[in-house]
Amino acid sequence: MAAPAQFTEYIDKNADKFIDRLAKAVAIPSVSGDASYRKHVFEMADFLKSELEALGVKVKLVPLGKQVLDGQEIDLPPAILGEIGNDKSKKTVGLYAHYDVQPPSSHSKLIDKPQALLSDGWDTDPFVLKVDEKTGRLIGRGSSDDKGPLLGWINVLEAHVKQGIELPVNLKFCLEGKFHRMEESGSEGLDDLINSEVGPGKFFDGVDCVCISDNYWLNTRTPCLTYGLRGICYYKINVSGPAKDLHSGVFGRMVHEPMTDLIHIMSKLVTPQGDILVPGINELVAPLTEEERKRYESLDYSIDDVHSSAGAEIAVSSSISEVLMNRMRYPSLSLHGIEGAFYAAGAKTVIPARVAGKFSIRLVPDMLPVDVDRLVTEYIKSIFNQLNSKNKLEVESLHGGKPWVADPNHWNYVAAAKATETVYGRKPDLTREGGSIPVTLTFAEALGVNVLLLPMGRGDDGAHSTNEKLDRSNYIEGTKLLGTYLWEVSKVTEK
Amino acid sequence: MAAPAQFTEYIDKNADKFIDRLAKAVAIPSVSGDASYRKHVFEMADFLKSELEALGVKVKLVPLGKQVLDGQEIDLPPAILGEIGNDKSKKTVGLYAHYDVQPPSSHSKLIDKPQALLSDGWDTDPFVLKVDEKTGRLIGRGSSDDKGPLLGWINVLEAHVKQGIELPVNLKFCLEGKFHRMEESGSEGLDDLINSEVGPGKFFDGVDCVCISDNYWLNTRTPCLTYGLRGICYYKINVSGPAKDLHSGVFGRMVHEPMTDLIHIMSKLVTPQGDILVPGINELVAPLTEEERKRYESLDYSIDDVHSSAGAEIAVSSSISEVLMNRMRYPSLSLHGIEGAFYAAGAKTVIPARVAGKFSIRLVPDMLPVDVDRLVTEYIKSIFNQLNSKNKLEVESLHGGKPWVADPNHWNYVAAAKATETVYGRKPDLTREGGSIPVTLTFAEALGVNVLLLPMGRGDDGAHSTNEKLDRSNYIEGTKLLGTYLWEVSKVTEK
Numbered sequence: 001m002a003a004p005a006q007f008t009e010y011i012d013k014n015a016d017k018f019i020d021r022l023a024k025a026v027a028i029p030s031v032s033g034d035a036s037y038r039k040h041v042f043e044m045a046d047f048l049k050s051e052l053e054a055l056g057v058k059v060k061l062v063p064l065g066k067q068v069l070d071g072q073e074i075d076l077p078p079a080i081l082g083e084i085g086n087d088k089s090k091k092t093v094g095l096y097a098h099y100d101v102q103p104p105s106s107h108s109k110l111i112d113k114p115q116a117l118l119s120d121g122w123d124t125d126p127f128v129l130k131v132d133e134k135t136g137r138l139i140g141r142g143s144s145d146d147k148g149p150l151l152g153w154i155n156v157l158e159a160h161v162k163q164g165i166e167l168p169v170n171l172k173f174c175l176e177g178k179f180h181r182m183e184e185s186g187s188e189g190l191d192d193l194i195n196s197e198v199g200p201g202k203f204f205d206g207v208d209c210v211c212i213s214d215n216y217w218l219n220t221r222t223p224c225l226t227y228g229l230r231g232i233c234y235y236k237i238n239v240s241g242p243a244k245d246l247h248s249g250v251f252g253r254m255v256h257e258p259m260t261d262l263i264h265i266m267s268k269l270v271t272p273q274g275d276i277l278v279p280g281i282n283e284l285v286a287p288l289t290e291e292e293r294k295r296y297e298s299l300d301y302s303i304d305d306v307h308s309s310a311g312a313e314i315a316v317s318s319s320i321s322e323v324l325m326n327r328m329r330y331p332s333l334s335l336h337g338i339e340g341a342f343y344a345a346g347a348k349t350v351i352p353a354r355v356a357g358k359f360s361i362r363l364v365p366d367m368l369p370v371d372v373d374r375l376v377t378e379y380i381k382s383i384f385n386q387l388n389s390k391n392k393l394e395v396e397s398l399h400g401g402k403p404w405v406a407d408p409n410h411w412n413y414v415a416a417a418k419a420t421e422t423v424y425g426r427k428p429d430l431t432r433e434g435g436s437i438p439v440t441l442t443f444a445e446a447l448g449v450n451v452l453l454l455p456m457g458r459g460d461d462g463a464h465s466t467n468e469k470l471d472r473s474n475y476i477e478g479t480k481l482l483g484t485y486l487w488e489v490s491k492v493t494e495k
Numbered sequence: 496m497a498a499p500a501q502f503t504e505y506i507d508k509n510a511d512k513f514i515d516r517l518a519k520a521v522a523i524p525s526v527s528g529d530a531s532y533r534k535h536v537f538e539m540a541d542f543l544k545s546e547l548e549a550l551g552v553k554v555k556l557v558p559l560g561k562q563v564l565d566g567q568e569i570d571l572p573p574a575i576l577g578e579i580g581n582d583k584s585k586k587t588v589g590l591y592a593h594y595d596v597q598p599p600s601s602h603s604k605l606i607d608k609p610q611a612l613l614s615d616g617w618d619t620d621p622f623v624l625k626v627d628e629k630t631g632r633l634i635g636r637g638s639s640d641d642k643g644p645l646l647g648w649i650n651v652l653e654a655h656v657k658q659g660i661e662l663p664v665n666l667k668f669c670l671e672g673k674f675h676r677m678e679e680s681g682s683e684g685l686d687d688l689i690n691s692e693v694g695p696g697k698f699f700d701g702v703d704c705v706c707i708s709d710n711y712w713l714n715t716r717t718p719c720l721t722y723g724l725r726g727i728c729y730y731k732i733n734v735s736g737p738a739k740d741l742h743s744g745v746f747g748r749m750v751h752e753p754m755t756d757l758i759h760i761m762s763k764l765v766t767p768q769g770d771i772l773v774p775g776i777n778e779l780v781a782p783l784t785e786e787e788r789k790r791y792e793s794l795d796y797s798i799d800d801v802h803s804s805a806g807a808e809i810a811v812s813s814s815i816s817e818v819l820m821n822r823m824r825y826p827s828l829s830l831h832g833i834e835g836a837f838y839a840a841g842a843k844t845v846i847p848a849r850v851a852g853k854f855s856i857r858l859v860p861d862m863l864p865v866d867v868d869r870l871v872t873e874y875i876k877s878i879f880n881q882l883n884s885k886n887k888l889e890v891e892s893l894h895g896g897k898p899w900v901a902d903p904n905h906w907n908y909v910a911a912a913k914a915t916e917t918v919y920g921r922k923p924d925l926t927r928e929g930g931s932i933p934v935t936l937t938f939a940e941a942l943g944v945n946v947l948l949l950p951m952g953r954g955d956d957g958a959h960s961t962n963e964k965l966d967r968s969n970y971i972e973g974t975k976l977l978g979t980y981l982w983e984v985s986k987v988t989e990k
Contacts, residue, residue: 254819263758388767433744
């Protein structure tokens with residue numbers, strides 16, 4: 001069942017009003033990773049509460065406790081729990097989005113995503129939404145990540161209220177104010193809240209499926225549904241030797257040097273082609289099915305797309321399905337750097353006394369952090385023993401998160417696919433993401449329901465970079481998509 | 496011919512006066528690596544000029560031009576050229592020392608020697624000489640490196656002048672004010688000056704031998720003469736791939752990662768036992784002679800000494816002569832660090848876009864930087880080619896300096912050995928240093944005479960660290976040693 005015509009007409013007619021709403025939201029610099037911005041994160045929560053309440057949503061702001069940031073103890077931004085509709089005959093859809101943003105500066109100490117390490121600045125004020133009529137871009141921090149998608153749901157509500165259309169489903173909003181910084185390693189406070197709100201009479205009681213709009217199309221052309229995320233295990237290999245840094249003139253070749261040992265270990269983790277050398281890791285990976293293989297072969301993505309997004313012709317293979325499977329359904333191992341060694345410009349002749357190599361493995365089903373930890377630790381110890389060094393080794397696991405994958409044949413996905421066909425006139429690609437959004441797994445495990453990632457923006461939105469944008473057409477058609485998805489869910493008869 | 500008895504008596508009687516002179520010198524914070532201290536370096540030059548002139552030395556301060564330091568263009572400290580005596584029937588001894596010091600702080604950005612990276616602070620004010628009566632230590636920045644040895648020469652002059660003893664040799668002082676920071680890579684300005692002052696009628700005309708007092712005993716017990724220094728070649732391996740840093744979730748296993756390539760290359764340079772893996776390098780090393788082997792076997796040094804100076808039981812061998820030869824007469828290769836990778840604490844999931852591995856090779860005879868450069872560059876390129884990576888490689892040589900070795904059977908060394916036996920009652924060890932003092936090679940090559948390194952301090956003086964000290968006995972007996980050495984030189988009949 002497509003959404004009623006009045007719904008889509010209202011969206012088209014009120015596009016400029018919706019863009020104004022986005023401008024208002026972008027103007028609130030709800031940067032979660034900097035203590036000095038914290039008041040604006042609360043301001044954003046208040047803004048959303050009033051927008052939601054004006055449309056009939058019952059809202060409560062739930063405090064999540066304190067955190068230490070920039071050397072001070074401050075309040076965590078609240079979770080926003082909102083509900084509208086309580087009709088047992090309707091499906092109930094859980095909705096998640098986050099209302100905080102990345103720091104605007106490309107050099108902020110708080111940036112987790114390396115795209116934001118670019119030295120280029122913004123072309124416009126990041127907290128003033130720039131509507132570029134020529135390109136159709138809506139430029140501003142948070143436009144695509146994640147204020148645009150979040151406001152999409154509010155726009156959907158408004159269209160129904162203003163047109164007097166009854167909502168086809170019950171909705172439960174769970175909006176987070178401290179997603180950034182936490183995205184790779186779990187949501188501080190929110191996981192506990194979600195787990196505590198599960199069960200008869202609790203907030204999430206009765207939720208039939210969850211929809212999260214917080215990722216992007218694979219490319220700039222084709223809508224997609226995302227049914228998997230990789231997990232991550234992050235490791236630190238500590239090698240220590242002398243009591244203090246030594247001079248390589250005096251001590252070179254007299255003593256075992258920690259850097260030499262560490263580099264030897266790190267060189268045995270992954271090949272230049274990306275193959276993981278830790279024994280047993282590849283055996284944990286779920287075998288590829290024929291259905292899956294076909295799905296990857298049909299995705300709208302090319303080696304040129306890889307090269308254009310990396311900015312260099314460095315794809316590990318000329319087969320695009322292989323490259324995409326490497327990102328989406330195989331584990332990867334990346335060497336990030338070394339703590340304790342000489343890292344500045346120039347030519348220091350130090351023998352560092354203790355060095356720590358950092359690397360992470362992206363996990364896919366059926367890899368569990370506990371198994372990966374064991375295999376990695378045993379392997380590194382065995383390599384180190386073969387080095388016959390008198391230095392000391394310690395392997396640390398800094399954090400671990402499981403991969404997530406959903407059944408893309410579930411009615412939740414079928415509904416989203418139909419909605420996409422209705423709005424965009426084409427079938428969506430079925431994708432998995434290489435990164436992690438741990439709250440997805442929390443919803444899936446705590447609620448025991450199907451979770452869908454339904455992106456609004458495009459692959460080139462630059463969500464954590466400068467000049468973040470959301471295309472006007474993605475915002476407006478994406479709003480239609482969200483509403484239409486609710487109508488498609490409403491006609492599902494399965495539980 | 497030992498020095499006259501009045502000489503040594505004067506030294507003993509005036510020990511406290513000499514310690515006062517050292518206190519005055521230490522009180523001038525002549526830190527050369529920090530622009531804000533530069534005026535004190537000039538102050539130190541003036542202090543030395545007046546001390547030398549008061550004892551009859553003809554002194555000129557030679558400007559060496561400008562340098563850029565801490566973002567400002569400032570004057571380089573002057574070279575001090577001083578001469579006393581012009582008796583053609585006597586030998587002429589060239590003397591080198593430096594009058595600048597390392598920064599006192601353990602965290603200064605300017606520190607080249609890694610010992611100074613220690614986080615421990617000083618127990619006393621580094622610029623107030625602390626005379627510790629219990630331990631006999633004279634504690635202060637520059638006490639051992641190099642103000643104590645420099646003032647030793649002035650004490651020797653004073654003893655002669657005050658006792659009415661004619662100097663047995665002519666002396667030519669060449670004192671440098673910007674040794675630190677430059678010590679591994681050459682002396683800015685001074686090399687040119689030395690080269691320009693060679694030849695008939697020039698300052699260094701007639702110099703028969705050079706004595707440099709700017710290193711240390713191998714241990715805390717046995718005086719030594721030092722007849723060799725290793726050279727150094729410093730390299731930077733640049734690997735670049737994507738146009739910007741990438742997110743390992745999104746790009747992990749899709750693209751060739753520069754860090755993976757670099758780590759593979761760096762792992763193929765040296766074994767954990769210190770053996771250099773660059774083909775052809777070991778073949779450049781002069782073969783070990785039987786005389787040399789015996790010299791190393793007779794040195795007063797033990798594996799316990801190695802462990803105690805490194806602060807950990809990490810010697811690469813249980814054979815002390817092997818370990819000492821590794822330091823003194825074999826090349827070494829140390830991996831210093833990586834520029835461009837993640838180096839901070841924490842767990843960033845970056846794929847760095849461009850990384851640069853830093854390493855250096857210590858050179859011994861007959862290794863020449865030009866040959867080492869060629870072998871290293873060819874080898875790294877061949878390893879990289881085998882990696883089948885699409886990233887880009889560039890190998891840079893940051894600087895190169897030749898090794899230096901003198902003939903320890905030369906009369907200059909014989910004189911110093913006799914002086915040592917006279918003052919300390921024992922034969923000195925004949926050592927080579929693992930580090931570099933490039934000015935040594937400049938003197939040897941420009942003047943074409945034998946150069947001797949005659950250390951005053953002990954191996955535990957902590958010359959570039961906190962709580963730098965010179966033992967009172969090393970300062971006073973060392974002053975006698977310098978004077979006695981001049982008298983021994985004076986009786987040499989060979990040219």
